[in-house]
Amino acid sequence: KQEVTQIPAALSVPEGENLVLNCSFTDSAIYNLQWFRQDPGKGLTSLLLIQSSQREQTSGRLNASLDKSSGRSTLYIAASQPGDSATYLCAVKGNNDMRFGAGTRLTVKP
């Protein structure tokens, strides 16, 4: 069974700092990997999706990389802002399921 782990569980940084969130998974047989953000009491918003054949995706200040062979993905956030404060979840899609990590709770202090 696929297991997804996110490190760190929580992160607090001052505004403007660049940061990296980590995601690892145990089964490299995946279709894609997605990064989401979840704001308190709200649903999930998709940030980036990386196909299994791709190595990275970029959207604005966000960059996600995927190393399928080693079972790792990173989400890089440049020039962090207080509005980036949320829980970030990574999820891997297998043949018939989706497995989520427990998330990294990010706080960006003004």
Add this chain to the structure above:
Amino acid sequence: GAGVSQSPSNKVTEKGKDVELRCDPISGHTALYWYRQSLGQGLEFLIYFQGNSAPDKSGLPSDRFSAERTGGSVSTLTIQRTQQEDSAVYLCASSLWGSGTGRQETQYFGPGTRLLVL
């Protein structure tokens, strides 16, 4: 355009009762997913529908849980004989395709149904 909608937004029920949760995916989306998120826990995958294919039910936590998708659109998640441990937020998501490329597989989530079993 309209996003994924779920109803009810909140449901309080007594232990042992049956509940039905509804999900309306984005029009034209062929893939639909159900998850649950218990307090302080991560998302737990429940079931996934792709087009008219029979879903893999192995992710459902017990035989009290069932889901169907009528006409390839609206989906209902039914929990029979509810237990207190069923209390959670039940989330539904849809995507254009379940095995396409890039944006076709991006999942759009509904606001969830918060279920409380007393």
